[in-house]
Amino acid sequence: QKEVEQNSGPLSVPEGAIASLNCTYSDRGSQSFFWYRQYSGKSPELIMSIYSNGDKEDGRFTAQLNKASQYVSLLIRDSQPSDSATYLCAVNTRQGGKLIFGQGTELSVKP
Amino acid sequence: DAEITQSPRHKITETGRQVTLACHQTWNHNNMFWYRQDLGHGLRLIHYSYGVQDTNKGEVSDGYSVSRSNTEDLPLTLESAASSQTSVYFCASSPGQGARNEQFFGPGTRLTVL
Numbered sequence: 001q002k003e004v005e006q007n008s009g010p011l012s013v014p015e016g017a018i019a020s021l022n023c024t025y026s027d028r029g030s031q032s033f034f035w036y037r038q039y040s041g042k043s044p045e046l047i048m049s050i051y052s053n054g055d056k057e058d059g060r061f062t063a064q065l066n067k068a069s070q071y072v073s074l075l076i077r078d079s080q081p082s083d084s085a086t087y088l089c090a091v092n093t094r095q096g097g098k099l100i101f102g103q104g105t106e107l108s109v110k111p
Numbered sequence: 112d113a114e115i116t117q118s119p120r121h122k123i124t125e126t127g128r129q130v131t132l133a134c135h136q137t138w139n140h141n142n143m144f145w146y147r148q149d150l151g152h153g154l155r156l157i158h159y160s161y162g163v164q165d166t167n168k169g170e171v172s173d174g175y176s177v178s179r180s181n182t183e184d185l186p187l188t189l190e191s192a193a194s195s196q197t198s199v200y201f202c203a204s205s206p207g208q209g210a211r212n213e214q215f216f217g218p219g220t221r222l223t224v225l
Contacts, residue, residue: 032211043201043216044154051211088154090214096161097142097205097212098169103153 003027004091006102014110019076021105023089026070032092033065033072034099039085048074079109113138117202117217125225130189132220134202141207143185144214145169145177147198154201160185161207192224 005024013019021035032051036044050056050063050072062075072091076083089102115136124130134143145157156169158177166177174196176188189196199221203214 032213034213036216043219046213046215049211049213092212097207097214098144098156098159099212099214101154 002102003100004089004102006087006089006105008103009106010108011105012108012110013079015079015081017079017109019079019083019107019109021074021076021087021089021107022071023073023091023102024071025089025091025100027091027093027100028067028070029094030091031094033063034090034092035061035063035072035074036088036090036101037085038088038104044088076107079107081109081111083107084109115202115204115215115217117200117220119220120218121221121223123223123225124192126192126194128192130192130222132187132189132200132202132222134185134187134217135183136202136204136217137183138204138206138215139182140204141182142205142212142214143179144203144205145175145185145187146201146203147171147196148201148219149198157187157200158185189222194224196222197224198222 035048038044048063056063060077064073086104088104090099118133144159146154160179202217205214
């Protein structure tokens with residue numbers, strides 16, 4: 001079992017819809033959870049951090065964390081073509097500052 | 112503004128040559144990381160450092176080395192470049208102990224080994 005798993009996609013949604021990206025992790029002791037956005041040919045960009053169970057909203061983005069079920073999700077409301085990118089889920093291990101990354105989910109928002 | 116930079120942005124080299132990729136951050140972060148990203152493998156950790164004089168191996172460290180002589184820099188050296196090391200390399204940094212380990216990435220270096 002991979003430590004951090006994401007559906008590879010591609011996930012295709014129409015413009016204006018809600019995009020839902022999911023991530024599961026195996027280490028119950030994980031404390032910090034991150035979503036990165038990576039455009040083709042660019043470096044990963046941090047868009048959301050979440051540390052406590054529940055929802056965290058930032059503009060059109062909402063991160064959801066459920067430690068009991070070991071999953072974290074990212075919702076993108078009112079999806080725009082500019083949201084088309086690969087979204088990487090990352091989890092902090094208990095071993096210091098290292099992050100474990102999922103393989104990423106490719107999102108395509110169709111006009 | 113504080114930032115993290117990598118150089119060169121593109122590099123073509125030959126098999127067997129030694130190559131050094133530079134990473135420089137001005138955030139005064141304790142932690143620095145080197146990753147490679149290849150299709151089908153995602154981001155894989157090569158080496159990391161939690162402070163000056165501290166270095167640690169990641170999951171794909173064979174053929175690579177790093178040294179940390181100051182807070183700002185973590186150069187990555189390929190001792191004898193191999194075609195399997197053709198990849199995109201990303202450097203990242205995070206604040207360190209007591210922080211929540213948000214990592215910030217440099218722009219990347221695309222390395223081709225012929």
